[in-house]
Amino acid sequence: MARPKVFVIFYSTYGHIHTVSKSIKEGLEKAGNVDIEVYQFPETLSEDILGKMHAPPKPDVPVITVDKLTEADGFLFGFPTRFGSAPAQVKSFFDATGGLWAKGALYGKPAGIFFSTGSQHGGQETTAFSFLPNLAHHGMIYVPTGFRNPNLFDNSEVVGGSPWGTGTVAGGDGSRQPNEKELSVAVTQGEEFANVVAKLAA
Incomplete structure (x- = not known):
């Protein structure tokens, strides 16, 4: 029987979320009961605008499609x-x-x-809370x-995160990087999420 598959999908302007996603993936791998694929959300800003924002190049991670x-x-x-909510991308x-909503294609699938x-x-916390309607409407x-x-x-x-999910505090100028404690929470989230997915799949 094939193992259930988890997609880690992120959007990262300055790299902080990309860094956290690596620890999320580490936790999923630690559980040892799911297959993992990592993607990034499509960018909606032009290279010119991203350059003016001093955003670094995007990581070499495939872009997800609907x-x-x-x-x-x-x-x-x-x-x-x-x-306090998800970015436009x-x-x-x-x-x-x-x-997908019309077909119920994502109904019953877990998400964190x-x-x-x-x-x-x-x-x-409001970033996670305000995203829940997307999950609810899909029945996730x-x-x-x-x-x-x-x-x-x-x-x-300073330790980002909450019971809603792993979080990191980037600082007003983006200079603060995720610390070991925040990344430890990410590993835990990945591992625990994998166990939930595996139980539901069974």
């Missing part, structure tokens, strides 16, 4: 916040999934979320992280 979604048994979506992609913000109070099963990783209780330093 039709490809039907091949997965579960999804972990990662993206930075834009005013992610919204635009989901706006194009109406055909990971995210980044510029500050501790920049929408770490939201799988939160909960407090499975003890670093979510750590108040000794």
Whole structure:
């Protein structure tokens, strides 16, 4: 019997979410019970605009298509916040999934979320919360992280993330990179999510 397949799909402007996605994948691999494919959301900004934003080149990761979604048994979506919700690139992609919605093609498939913000109070939880309607309308099963990783209780330093999912705090200028505690939460999220997907598939 083939193992269930999890897609990790991210949008990353400055690399923070891409870094977190690698630890998410590490956790999925650690569980050892799912197959994994990693994709990025399509970019909607021109190279000229991205250059003016001083955005680095996109990573060498394939771009997801709407039709490809039907091949997965579960999804972990990662993206930075834009005013407390998903960025336009992610919204635009989901706006194009109406055909899948009409067929119920994603119904019953589990999904989790990971995210980044510029500050501790920049929408770490609302980014996930405001994305839930996309999952609900498709009939997808939201799988939160909960407090499975003890670093979510750590108040000794800045640690992004919440029971809603893994999070990192990028800093106002993007100079802060995901730290070991945040990446540890990402590994936990990946591992626990894989176990849920495997149970549902069984």
